[in-house]
Amino acid sequence: MPEGKNKLDKLKSAYLYISRNDSVLEEKVGEIKDFIGGEINIDTDYKVFRPDPENTSEDLENYIFTPSLFSSRKIAVIRNIEKFNAKFQKMIAKMLAGDGDAAAVGDGYGEPGGGSGEPSSIVFILTASNEKINKALLDALGKSGSIKRLRPPVGGDLARWLEKKAADDGINFTDEAKNLLIENVNLDQNLLKNEYAKLCDYISSEDEKTIDVETVRYLVSRVYSMKIFDLVDFLGGRDKNGSLAALEEILSEDSNLMGLITLIHRMFKSMLYIKTGNGTAAVTTFLGKNINMPPYFIGKLVSKYIKFSRDYSIEEIIKIFGILNDYDIKFRKGLSDNKDLVKRMIARITDIKT
Template identity: 25%
Template sequence: MDAKQAFRTINQGQISSVYVCYGTESYIMNEFIERLQEKLVQPEHREMAIVRFDTGETPVDTVIDEAETLPFLVPSKIVLVRDQVLFAAGKESAKIEHRPERLIAYMEQPLESTVLVFTVPLEKLDERKKTVKTAKAKDCVVPFAALQPEELLRWIVKRAASQGRTMEADAADELLRRVGTDMRALAAETDKLCLHAGQGGTVSSSAIRELVPMATEQNVFKLTEQLAALRTAEAISLYHELLKQREEPIKLMALLVRQFRNMLYVKELGGQGYSSQQMASQIGLHPYAAKITAEQARKFSMERLAALLGELADLDYAMKSGKIDKTLGLELFLLRTGSRGAS
């Protein structure tokens, strides 16, 4: 089942005895586990009804022993297990011996009063393992992948609406461009903006620009946009602002290298017919970051990106060897790049 279906079924009171949750979007995964806890456990019973393990430290036999033990003084319990060994291709500790056949047998006949939840913070499960095949056959595998750009925008708008506020799509997009794709940070900033707007109010783009500081990586996105558009003065102004915030020029240069390299990858993959989602997975970017990177990449030629990466490599050596002042060196690079543009 997918994440939406999993949320829907637990809201309807249809709770499975075993869940294998995996994926890179930890915020939604944690939200799902919190929803399970709300449905099954009274707040005052959480200490007795929720047990946590990590397969990197505890053998699966201990986990199953706990799962097979009837809950004490509560009607049901949740056993939460962090795992990168039983369902993924993680390396087993030499000190911990696992018997996956014990887990497979339990999944065939789980205890009704226990909800056993495995969380695997990885993009994929190891499809070769019998544990994964059994979990899929029981329909208890739930993927938590990063939201697509449109889904992320809708999620922000919906979070504001749930608090009695209105946020238009362009304002949500502005928030994404300033904060990035970390859902925990987005949730915190959305809640802050809703508090500022007041009950029944509207969260506007101007309020976001006034109240939400731009994250360093998002500033680097903006910096490359200014360079591509030949807005050299704006690029230098933004660089000086980052210096005032005590950002290190070497760190900023490393982020620029990563962004130009990602643009080069996106252009190469786009030329091979890859979709935005496929490019995001191939490069290891969030889908929204891949979308923004693709938009920027269209403004640069392949040759120009390769040349810029070469210049940055030379600059990195000069800065770290003391041949040029690091603050001045990066400013000179921005001046040269902005004056020549993307072609």
């Protein structure tokens, strides 16, 4: 570790965030995870505990009493602390206070609460939907940690985020489209981010980067249910069950299915570029020419397609091109019901073998 305090050392022993809005709490935990960056081994030294039978006080003790071989401190995220029993909450209170059996947490690698001037070995990140929390724990948090009440977002917060993000990406939302999108996500910041990303994916091939209210009405309901885009991703990940489930959702609506072939074809053509010749450089150039989006967005697609390409051989991808071409002709000729055609097409793709 570099001299002086690193980001982990700057953290207090515990943080309690209280909000009735789950999205706000998710956002805050995500901010802390991003803040510590590469200074912690996420696989071994960052663990989330939820109020269910699989997360007991013994599990927390085992995690805490196991010294880290990789990080100066470990992170324990406790979701909905108010839903854990009193024994669990009191145990955390003792650890923060350094009392009783919990005092051993500090042996050899820092005392809880930083009493010795060194950082404690554990950082507790607690979330709660209300303040019905054990008094001993609240007292301990007040002394050695931080308690913050987070207000739910309002429409203006989401509107400002959307306006800035769209401006950065070169996309324009009409006022009606912006208001409808925010209304449809029910003031959920994380859901807004997901829906925005998928709207970007859909409009990426358009020369005119303006999203109007009709576009939102048509696209967001589909994206909201994770339909066409999820189906394509499930196919990329060779998840047959996920593909069939997503397909059933798509077919439950009277949607235009022609665009599905285009999205699937683009993904598998990208995979072919990755697996042959110039690899990443070739697929980046291909996507850059075809979807007219900022470089960072292209990079995200490339990373996803690289991951998917590991599950397909070149021979399988070529066979899939044949399937797509065959069904593209059938769609255009209207030789059969579109829903029946897409069922058969997806079945053939999911069953593809070298």
